[in-house]
Structure formats: structure tokens, C-alpha cells
Amino acid sequence: MAGNARQLIVELKRLETNRSTELGAATVILRVHLPPFREKRISMHKIHVSLAVLFAALLISAPLPILAQADAPIASTARVIVKLKADSPLMPRAAIAGGVQRPRHAKTFGDRLGMTMADGEALSERSQVLLANGVTSAELAQRLARESDVEYAVPDERRHIQTAPNDPLYANGVSGSGPAVGQWYLRAPSGAVASSINIEPAWSITLGNPDVVIADLDTGVRFDHPDLLAVAAGGKLLPGYDMISNALQANDGDGRDADTSDPGDWVTAAEARPSGSFPGCTPENSSWHGTLVSGILGALTNNGVGMAGVGPNVRVLPVRVLGKCGGFDSDIIAGMRWAAGLAVPDAPPNLTPARVINMSLGGPGACHSAYTDAIGEITALGDVIVVSAGNDAGHAVSSPANCSGVIAVAGLRHAGTKVGFSNLGLDVAISAPGGNCVNITAGSPCLYPILTTSDSGITTPVGPIYTDSFKFSLGTSFAAPLVSGTAALMLSVRPALTPQQVRQILQATTRGFPTTGGDNGDGTPVPACNVPQYNALGTPVDQLQCYCTTYTCGAGMLDAGAALSAVVNNAPAVPVIEYYWAARDHYFMTAIPAEIAALDAGTFGGWVRTGLSFNAYAQPSGFASRVCRFYIPPAYGDSHAYSASPEECAATQVKFSVLEEESTSVFYPGGHCAGLQALQQSCRHQPPLHDEPHDPQPDDRQGLHPGGLRSQRCGDVRGPVARSPEDPSWV
Structure with missing residues (x-):
């Protein structure tokens, strides 16, 4: 000053x-x-x-042995995403595959660095995965980044689904009836429920346009669920693509292909051992995560069966990027690009590109260049990218939700406070319900789960079900599709909206966070949320339930009705x-x-x-x-x-x-x-x-003043009526 x-x-x-x-x-x-x-x-x-x-x-102001086949245990290799500079002399050496240049430079870089590498999957004409044994991904990335014709080299990290963890605050028990509150998270806020997204006024403006597609980057989907179904069977699920390149991780017998059905992503104790296929991973049952998220995005609505989806008429494009023990950045980024209609080597063209990409996944660390590249290309096409903030009990927002250009979504309890598992921080754009059980005792029903579509199988699929008070769904994974579905409705009314305008309107129409009325269940007061905290050793400090602020949980609580009203009013x-x-x-x-x-x-x-x-x-x-x-x-x-x-x-x-x-x-x-x-x-x-x-x-x-309050220069500033759904679970 x-x-x-x-x-x-x-x-x-x-x-x-x-x-x-x-x-x-x-x-x-x-x-x-x-x-x-x-x-x-x-x-x-x-x-x-x-x-x-x-x-x-x-x-x-020393040479290493060449990597085994693509279905070898994934953790035995260093994995790095490398992108060549545009003027690299290696570019003409790329082979042509389906009209798209496929980079294969493992031998060249291996010779330069004195080590044996293998070519992994290609992400674009200039970027690919390189694989090696005997070094870490970070070490290999550091060495490759020093090469003069490399634009960037970053570790190909593993990301995971973001349902809530199974810790003592969340009840577990035998199957029971559906929650008495039904789809509380969609209705208008009322009484003790402050965070519901108020969807009915939005539906009175539009039920969505079938030409607006939401891509769900996830574990795949169960096409046999009666509230989902393929388009050809009278449903809304489009043919997608399976981008998982490793056959063991894909768990369906092969690598990338056109089959996006979810075979299950269970991990056994033997597989999680140091000598197993997925060392370091957590033994767990199949999550059916993509089916859970797809139900929130676009379950068949007004069909007298099951539940309602946020976007009754929008279509869902399943893109499989997560399998056993999660998924690697390279597969996720390839899935993002394909979902948006960009060319991916060896993958067929996407004939139904998405306008909204939902990513209920993430992992620790900063946003790296490979994500930044992909997000820049995709948002330039006009696509909106929505990512869950993560479930690390109030730690910093996970990646890729912490990347610029995406809409990061934190999770709320029914009362509007930050739910204990949700991450928080300046990267969060907006918050939406993530589900919570109101601090119940073991064996008691969860009072505010996110009801959605699922499968009853522990490992392989058995049959379609809905989650309920005993088999419940909680997590920022389920807050993100509430935002994605709302964005799709907005684009159904005004297709010309840019990603930035969608973000602005979503944030601008939020409801303010509550500042009183919370209850920890043990007589202690609910504190205000802080930006992510660390102890003296640099370890993140947990922040459980807390009162949100606009610098920890985004602009406010999602209000779908207000967002659609703002779109219609063109303001x-x-x-x-x-x-x-x-x-x-x-x-x-x-x-x-x-x-x-x-x-x-x-x-x-x-x-x-x-x-x-x-x-x-x-x-x-x-x-x-x-x-x-x-x-x-x-x-x-x-x-x-x-x-x-x-x-x-x-x-x-x-x-x-x-x-x-x-x-x-x-x-x-x-x-x-x-x-x-x-x-x-x-x-x-x-x-x-x-x-x-x-x-x-x-x-x-x-x-x-239009140019920024006290600017000294001038700048250019700038459906059908819906019924309430008849689905039984809405009541």
C-alpha cells in the first residue's frame, strides 16, 4: 500500500x-x-x-532386469509418467497405433540412464508410463526429469476410492431395513437436517437433458441393477471403457477393454502380504463403489422402484480406472482424457463425451504436472471436473482434488457441520452431505447414511441391493456426485456455461454453514474448523466434527434449487x-x-x-x-x-x-x-x-466497478415441470 x-x-x-x-x-x-x-x-x-x-x-517487487508382463505384481516396479517436450527428437520415433502416436521410449531412456526399462501405457502422443525394477518411483522420476527433452516426470501414484473408514464411530451389523430418513440428503433442509441439497426446486426447472453426460471414473458398475441398467435395456448407463492396464488389478482377466462391469475389488490377506500381489494394501471386501456413486448420479427416477438420482434424465458414462487396491494415476488420467473425448492411444474414440467428470477417488500428495496437463486440456473443452476432498479425518485435501481447475467437495453431517472423516482446507470449493451415523453404539442402525445402489456380494457380484442403515455408505465419495449431478442439470439448461461459470454459480448459491447446534455426543463442544494442522514432527493432526468456515469447507453448503434458479435467471x-x-x-x-x-x-x-x-x-x-x-x-x-x-x-x-x-x-x-x-x-x-x-x-x-472495485481501466464484465419422485426410498 x-x-x-x-x-x-x-x-x-x-x-x-x-x-x-x-x-x-x-x-x-x-x-x-x-x-x-x-x-x-x-x-x-x-x-x-x-x-x-x-x-x-x-x-x-547397474543394468536391471527387464520388467515382466503387464500382469506382474504391481508393487515390484517403479512407475513414472513422463512427458516429452514438443521439440524432442524422440517424437518422430513414435509408432502409429489407430491414428494416434503411441510413445515407446523405454529403451532410449534406459540406455541414457544405464538401466533397463519397460514401456507402460501411453496417455497421449507425448506422454507415457515408464517402468523399472530396483529403484523407487520417486528416484526414477528425479533422474528422468533431468533429461533435456523431458517436460516433466512424476511418480505414477496409486489412488483409492473415498468411502469413509471402518472405525469405531461407524456401526457395523447384519442387514436391516432401509433408513427411516430415506434420501434425506436430496430433500429441502428441515429441522435438524441442515445440509440437504434442496433438489426439488431444481427438478421443477429441469430433469436433465439426455445429451448431457456425466462420466463416473470409478470401479465400474453393475449393469444388472434395476435402478441403473444400460441404455439399450431402458436405463441410462452408456457403454464406457475399462482403462485399468494391469490384469491383476483389473480382476477381470485382461487389461484395457470395453467391459466396464465391476467384477469386484476385494483384496485377500494373502494378497496384501509383502510377498503377495498387492503388498501394503488393506484386506477388504468388494466395495461396489462405482455402483454406489452411479446411483447417486443418475438412478432411474419416477419409475416406482428404489431410489431417485440427482439427474433423472442425464446419462452416466462409466469409465473403469479403479480395481483391486485402487488405481494408478496413469490409468486415471487416461480415463479422464477418454471421458472428455480426447484421444488415448490404443483406445477407441469416445462417441458420447462427457460434460461433467466425477472422480470420487484420491490419495496423498500435491497435484503433479500430469494431472495439471490433463485438467487443462479437459476444462478447455468446457468439461466440469468434480473431485472428492478425501477421508483422512480433517487432513489436507487429497490429490487430484487439490489441483487447480477442479471442484473439490468436502463432506457434511446432516446438521451441516464437517463430518469427522472429511478432509478440509483452502482447496475445497463447496461442501455437500457425506453421511453420518450420529455417534451410535456398535450394532445400532446408522441414522443418516447415503442411500444408494449396490450389490450384496462380499467378493464377486451376487445380486442388486440398496445400502441401508446397517450396510451403509459414508464418505466424500458420495458428496462429490451430488455436486456433479447438480452441475449436469445446470448444463442441461445452459449448455454454454464454462467450467468456471459452473463453479461460480455453485459457490454463489450455497447456503451458509451453521455456527451453533452441533453435538459431539459426549458433552464436549463442537470446535470451529481450522486449516489442516500438523504436530511438531510434521504429522497431520486429525480434525473430526467441526463448524465449517469458508476457508476450510468451501463457499458453503450445496443448494441445487438455488443453483438452477440462478442459471435460469441468467445472473x-x-x-x-x-x-x-x-x-x-x-x-x-x-x-x-x-x-x-x-x-x-x-x-x-x-x-x-x-x-x-x-x-x-x-x-x-x-x-x-x-x-x-x-x-x-x-x-x-x-x-x-x-x-x-x-x-x-x-x-x-x-x-x-x-x-x-x-x-x-x-x-x-x-x-x-x-x-x-x-x-x-x-x-x-x-x-x-x-x-x-x-x-x-x-x-x-x-x-x-466492473473491473475489480477500483480499477482505473474498463474491463468487460460479464423445462419441463417435474414431479416429486415416486421412488419408495424417497419418502
Whole structure:
């Protein structure tokens, strides 16, 4: 900030009350300390530092044996995804397979590094998996990354399904009847149930368009379930593809093929031993995970049978990427690309490419370049990617949910608090129900499971069932498809929506998180969620049930009805994103997409997102009321401050003459920009967690400049009526 000895010192005060603006943006409060002759303090909405200040700051500112066949024990090899640079001399050597270049460079790189490698599966014309024995994946990736014609080399990690863990808080018992609450997670919030997604108003706008396809990257699906079924049999399941390259992991007798049926993914104790096929994996029964998720996405609805899906008329494309002991990044990325309609070597073209890709899977670690590449290509096509945040009891968001460009979804209890198993942090975009059992004792029924389609087999498939209070489904895996299904309904109404617009509308239409009413069941109070914590040894610290904030659980709780209403009203939000530079102790907010992209990419040094934001809109709404805005002159900061408290607005104008109150209509510091509309800042009331006289209660709206609040330049800003489902489990 510009300033002198009497410059305003700005501190960001994160609201523990988790106030959020209408259409879901995070609200923040400033504590503004005035010069010595001003003894009183005022608290206001977040200051926006001028763009000129930002850019001023920026200016300163031995040979190994060759690997065995593809069905050899997977853990015996190092696996690395390597991508060649576009000008690599190796590119012309790629063989042609089905019109797509298939890179096969194991011998070349093996000769360079003095080791024997084997070619794994290809992801694209320039990227493939390389395999070797006797080294770790990390070591091999490090050596390959040093090669001059390699763009990147990253370990090919294993990812897993993300149902909740089987620990003592979750009851286990014999099969029983369906939960008395039915599909509580779809209906309107009521009473003790705060996190339901309010789907019926969305269905009154659209039941979905069959041309909108959701790809489910998972374990495959049981086509014999009567609430699913293939399109040819009167259902909604499209022919997909099995991208699992290792036959042992696929568990169906071969590698990649067109059969996406789930044979079961059980792991025996013998297989999990160090000498087994899957050393280090957990012995477990078959999960039928893809069938569980597919039911939430698109179970047949209004058919008088079973359950309802979020998208009654949208179609589901199963892409099998997870098998026994999970799946590798290379297969997952190949599945992502194929689902979006991109070419994958040796795979047939996808004739029904998806607009939404659901990924209820993940694993530890940062987002690496192979995912970044794929996500960039896929979102450029207009596809929305939704990923579950993970189930590590409040640790950092798993990968690939922590990748830029995806919508990461955390899990909520029925009451709207973060469910104990869900991960959290700044990477989370939004939250939705993940199911919970209300701290029951062993053998008691689970009260709030996620009811969905499944199979009764312990290992191989036996017959179709629905999960219930004794065979229950819990996890962020089931929060993600609630968001994916809603996104598909949005795209059914407005197919031209971009992934960024879908994300903005979903976040902008969320309901605020509750701040009271939680119960740990043991007399202890429910704490507020914190960003992921670590002990002195660097080990993640568990965070169980906690009150969500917008910097731990995303913008708010998914509201499908509000999202569809916003789409119909053609009023997408323009996000105003907050950044912080720790070395300079400066905060900055901008609404300009190019600046947001550059800041996120690290182009301008130390700016990082705080996770806080608000949204601006082109049109006012009936709930609107006044938000006052004050300009802080250059001598004191050259910034803006906002308040939604009428008392604070009036007191500030009287007591602090250094601050200039500006019009509540649109303000153009550089002159009116022809053809542009005023933006509207929107806030809504949330009850405070504690009493503090200067905490504004957001409930108001004000015009903002289209180019980012105080920009000195002009920028371009920019069905059928449904019945309630007749399915028995809805009641």
C-alpha cells in the first residue's frame, strides 16, 4: 500500500461466524486502525487495494532386469509418467497405433540412464508410463526429469476410492431395513437436517437433458441393477471403457477393454502380504463403489422402484480406472482424457463425451504436472471436473482434488457441520452431505447414511441391493456426485456455461454453514474448523466434527434449487478473490480473470489465495439492502472498506472524516465505461458466533466497478415441470 507515517494499517480478521455473501462468496471483516489522533476502531468489509498499488508492488517487487508382463505384481516396479517436450527428437520415433502416436521410449531412456526399462501405457502422443525394477518411483522420476527433452516426470501414484473408514464411530451389523430418513440428503433442509441439497426446486426447472453426460471414473458398475441398467435395456448407463492396464488389478482377466462391469475389488490377506500381489494394501471386501456413486448420479427416477438420482434424465458414462487396491494415476488420467473425448492411444474414440467428470477417488500428495496437463486440456473443452476432498479425518485435501481447475467437495453431517472423516482446507470449493451415523453404539442402525445402489456380494457380484442403515455408505465419495449431478442439470439448461461459470454459480448459491447446534455426543463442544494442522514432527493432526468456515469447507453448503434458479435467471456471479503476500503483509482483491490466473500461477511473486472472497452480480434481487462503501485516500492506503451494518456506516461517516463515503450506486473512478453495467455486491445475514459490537451483519447489496472495485481501466464484465419422485426410498 502507498502511505506515510499516518498510513492506515490493515489487518484481516477472519469471521468465525462464517458469514457468506449471497450466491455463496466468503465475507471477511477488516479491522482498520486509524492514526494516533483517531483512537476508536472500526470494523468493515474487506478492503480492496487498488490495481495500481498491486502492479507497483509487483515491479519491486547397474543394468536391471527387464520388467515382466503387464500382469506382474504391481508393487515390484517403479512407475513414472513422463512427458516429452514438443521439440524432442524422440517424437518422430513414435509408432502409429489407430491414428494416434503411441510413445515407446523405454529403451532410449534406459540406455541414457544405464538401466533397463519397460514401456507402460501411453496417455497421449507425448506422454507415457515408464517402468523399472530396483529403484523407487520417486528416484526414477528425479533422474528422468533431468533429461533435456523431458517436460516433466512424476511418480505414477496409486489412488483409492473415498468411502469413509471402518472405525469405531461407524456401526457395523447384519442387514436391516432401509433408513427411516430415506434420501434425506436430496430433500429441502428441515429441522435438524441442515445440509440437504434442496433438489426439488431444481427438478421443477429441469430433469436433465439426455445429451448431457456425466462420466463416473470409478470401479465400474453393475449393469444388472434395476435402478441403473444400460441404455439399450431402458436405463441410462452408456457403454464406457475399462482403462485399468494391469490384469491383476483389473480382476477381470485382461487389461484395457470395453467391459466396464465391476467384477469386484476385494483384496485377500494373502494378497496384501509383502510377498503377495498387492503388498501394503488393506484386506477388504468388494466395495461396489462405482455402483454406489452411479446411483447417486443418475438412478432411474419416477419409475416406482428404489431410489431417485440427482439427474433423472442425464446419462452416466462409466469409465473403469479403479480395481483391486485402487488405481494408478496413469490409468486415471487416461480415463479422464477418454471421458472428455480426447484421444488415448490404443483406445477407441469416445462417441458420447462427457460434460461433467466425477472422480470420487484420491490419495496423498500435491497435484503433479500430469494431472495439471490433463485438467487443462479437459476444462478447455468446457468439461466440469468434480473431485472428492478425501477421508483422512480433517487432513489436507487429497490429490487430484487439490489441483487447480477442479471442484473439490468436502463432506457434511446432516446438521451441516464437517463430518469427522472429511478432509478440509483452502482447496475445497463447496461442501455437500457425506453421511453420518450420529455417534451410535456398535450394532445400532446408522441414522443418516447415503442411500444408494449396490450389490450384496462380499467378493464377486451376487445380486442388486440398496445400502441401508446397517450396510451403509459414508464418505466424500458420495458428496462429490451430488455436486456433479447438480452441475449436469445446470448444463442441461445452459449448455454454454464454462467450467468456471459452473463453479461460480455453485459457490454463489450455497447456503451458509451453521455456527451453533452441533453435538459431539459426549458433552464436549463442537470446535470451529481450522486449516489442516500438523504436530511438531510434521504429522497431520486429525480434525473430526467441526463448524465449517469458508476457508476450510468451501463457499458453503450445496443448494441445487438455488443453483438452477440462478442459471435460469441468467445472473452468474463475478468472483472477487482475495490474496495475501506474507513477506509484505499485504492483502489484495481482484475480479479480473487475467489477474486471477496470473496470481494463481505465481507470476507476480508471493501472492497466494486466502480462501476468502465475495461475489458481484449484474442484477439486484429482492433481498437487497444497502452496503456502505468508504474510500481511504492515498495518504492512508488508497483502498476501499465496506460495511453492512447501518449503525457502523453512520458512525464511520461521522467519526472518521478521513474516509470518504462513496455513492451506493456504481462508481467509475476513471469515467464511465460505455456499454458496461454496474455490478452488485451482495451479502446476507448470518447469526454471529459471539457478540462483538463492530461485527457487521451482512444483509445488503451495493454497486461495484466492473473491473475489480477500483480499477482505473474498463474491463468487460460479464423445462419441463417435474414431479416429486415416486421412488419408495424417497419418502
